[in-house]
Amino acid sequence: MGAFETATARRSLLKGLGALAVGTSLPAKAQQLLADPGIELHPLPRVVSKGAWSDLARAMTGDLVLPNDAYFGNYSQVNNLSYSQRPAAIARCVTDADVSACLKWAHNTNTPFAVRSGGHNYAGFSTTSGLLIDMSPMAKIKADGDRVIIGGGAINVAVYRALERMGRTITHGRCEGVGAAGFLLGGGIGFNMRLYGIGSDLLRSTDLMLASGEKVTASATEHAKLLWACQGGGGGNFGVNTSFTLQTFPVSTVTVFILTWSKNQERVLYDLLHRLQEAPPGFGCKISVTPPTPQQRAQGDDIVISVMGQAHQGTPPLKELFGTLLEQADPKRTIEIDMPYWEAQDILAEEALPYFYREQSVFLKTENLTEKAVADMIATARAMPGTSLPSSFKFFQVGGEVNKLKPTDTAFVHRGFDWLFSSEVNWWELRDPPSLVSDNLVWQQQFYDKVRRLTPSGGAYQNFPDPALKDWQSAYYAENYRDLQKVKVEVDPGSLFTFAQAIKPA
Numbered sequence: 001m002g003a004f005e006t007a008t009a010r011r012s013l014l015k016g017l018g019a020l021a022v023g024t025s026l027p028a029k030a031q032q033l034l035a036d037p038g039i040e041l042h043p044l045p046r047v048v049s050k051g052a053w054s055d056l057a058r059a060m061t062g063d064l065v066l067p068n069d070a071y072f073g074n075y076s077q078v079n080n081l082s083y084s085q086r087p088a089a090i091a092r093c094v095t096d097a098d099v100s101a102c103l104k105w106a107h108n109t110n111t112p113f114a115v116r117s118g119g120h121n122y123a124g125f126s127t128t129s130g131l132l133i134d135m136s137p138m139a140k141i142k143a144d145g146d147r148v149i150i151g152g153g154a155i156n157v158a159v160y161r162a163l164e165r166m167g168r169t170i171t172h173g174r175c176e177g178v179g180a181a182g183f184l185l186g187g188g189i190g191f192n193m194r195l196y197g198i199g200s201d202l203l204r205s206t207d208l209m210l211a212s213g214e215k216v217t218a219s220a221t222e223h224a225k226l227l228w229a230c231q232g233g234g235g236g237n238f239g240v241n242t243s244f245t246l247q248t249f250p251v252s253t254v255t256v257f258i259l260t261w262s263k264n265q266e267r268v269l270y271d272l273l274h275r276l277q278e279a280p281p282g283f284g285c286k287i288s289v290t291p292p293t294p295q296q297r298a299q300g301d302d303i304v305i306s307v308m309g310q311a312h313q314g315t316p317p318l319k320e321l322f323g324t325l326l327e328q329a330d331p332k333r334t335i336e337i338d339m340p341y342w343e344a345q346d347i348l349a350e351e352a353l354p355y356f357y358r359e360q361s362v363f364l365k366t367e368n369l370t371e372k373a374v375a376d377m378i379a380t381a382r383a384m385p386g387t388s389l390p391s392s393f394k395f396f397q398v399g400g401e402v403n404k405l406k407p408t409d410t411a412f413v414h415r416g417f418d419w420l421f422s423s424e425v426n427w428w429e430l431r432d433p434p435s436l437v438s439d440n441l442v443w444q445q446q447f448y449d450k451v452r453r454l455t456p457s458g459g460a461y462q463n464f465p466d467p468a469l470k471d472w473q474s475a476y477y478a479e480n481y482r483d484l485q486k487v488k489v490e491v492d493p494g495s496l497f498t499f500a501q502a503i504k505p506a
């Protein structure tokens with residue numbers, strides 16, 4: 001969004017038009033849960049002259065793609081269809097100078113813009129009706145000794161292949177299409193985090209194009225506070241990151257496992273959360289609790305609990321870590337294999353096709369997950385109305401190296417917790433009627449409000465943004481928000497970079 005229009009004027013325009021592009025077929029209550037109507041989510045479309053687009057096209061080495069061009073649809077695709085929005089044009093940046101040209105042009109023409117790498121933001125923060133600054137062509141990855149330099153537009157799968165060639169790894173996620181930029185800037189959790197820290201803890205330097213069009217390198221020795229802000233301060237706040245340099249670690253063999261239970265859910269979930277808490281840092285896992293869809297329920301199915309993850313060499317055998325839970329797991333659905341690290345990642349990887357979803361998260365401490373609290377979660381899951389798509393609530397195991405840093409050491413404040421809880425509702429607009437989607441979103445909100453009360457200091461993960469979160473500044477950043485605001489003043493005092501939950505200058 002250009003710097004010249006006031007937020008108030010834009011808001012009243014939006015309200016006047018009753019214009020929220022998000023989930024407009026949904027009842028009002030559900031729309032509010034997807035986006036707070038008091039906050040501008042999608043800047044208003046405005047007319048940009050053909051001449052102005054030509055000026056930008058001529059200033060760039062990469063292509064400027066307009067709606068009637070081939071592949072426009074492919075390039076504008078986002079992962080969460082609740083926030084699909086057609087940009088006026090897509091700038092396919094291939095050089096730093098292209099990014100700089102886009103920023104200057106957007107400022108001079110007062111055209112709203114958004115920066116996108118992998119397009120997997122949960123809440124539509126990389127969508128715009130104006131200029132989409134598409135970083136995906138800037139995806140080169142190269143080894144630099146025991147470090148890796150990742151282009152600002154690279155997606156996970158390319159990072160995996162490059163690291164595999166190096167025989168090394170970082171803390172990475174499982175979804176192949178997620179952009180490295182969004183992943184790292186918002187924190188970056190993955191099965192390796194208990195051993196190495198979260199992805200952004202491994203960030204040693206990053207190049208950025210600032211609102212002024214200037215290029216800077218942020219590292220421990222130059223612009224150190226900007227590096228700090230890029231370690232969990234969230235994408236799209238401080239500039240366009242064109243490369244990331246990270247510490248890497250050698251890989252060997254891991255035990256990859258997937259275990260499933262469909263009986264005694266309360267007991268199993270409680271025991272998993274409390275037993276696995278004791279596991280050493282070489283062990284990383286995610287517990288998923290999946291209620292049946294209405295169709296599955298009609299066939300007599302109940303909640304399924306599963307654990308997937310990996311154990312690095314030197315970790316005690318699964319028999320020891322899971323105890324009797326291992327014998328109780330469904331043998332037909334058990335996977336436990338020792339294999340080379342990168343082959344194991346092929347088993348753990350997921351590629352989520354675009355669909356409609358909403359996710360809400362909070363960090364939890366095991367001590368708050370009492371038998372009563374866990375039983376209540378299972379009872380609430382049984383009461384989920386459900387849609388045609390399965391939805392889960394999940395516990396990502398944190399701890400280990402994640403908690404070795406202090407909350408203020410990087411912008412990622414969430415240290416000292418044991419689990420990241422995240423509840424999702426997935427749906428498909430063509431199959432699930434708006435009233436059913438609405439019932440599910442309301443159910444999800446009530447569930448989330450209850451779980452949040454278990455660990456009131458648990459905040460929320462900024463990489464799983466929730467547009468309905470009223471206290472997002474404290475939930476995502478807590479005591480770090482003020483310092484993030486100071487960095488914002490230094491690099492973008494006019495808030496050229498903005499979106500519904502953007503950091504505001506102090």
Ligand SMILES: Cc1cc2nc3c(=O)[nH]c(=O)nc-3n(C[C@H](O)[C@H](O)[C@H](O)COP(=O)(O)OP(=O)(O)OC[C@H]3O[C@@H](n4cnc5c(N)ncnc54)[C@H](O)[C@@H]3O)c2cc1C
Nearest residue numbers: 117118119120121126173175179182188189235236241352
């Ligand atoms: C299926 C799925 C699986 C996921 N798995 C994990 C996981 O395992 N671990 C985890 O931590 N998170 C995970 N996430 C969350 C994910 O890390 C965040 O949504 C992340 O922000 C997505 O990054 P992106 O580049 O794909 O998204 P985008 O939508 O392209 O960008 C996300 C944000 O970063 C900004 N941005 C993008 N590129 C740049 C850039 N080059 N410079 C500056 N700002 C930029 C955008 O403007 C936007 O605000 C997952 C998300 C999905 C949908």
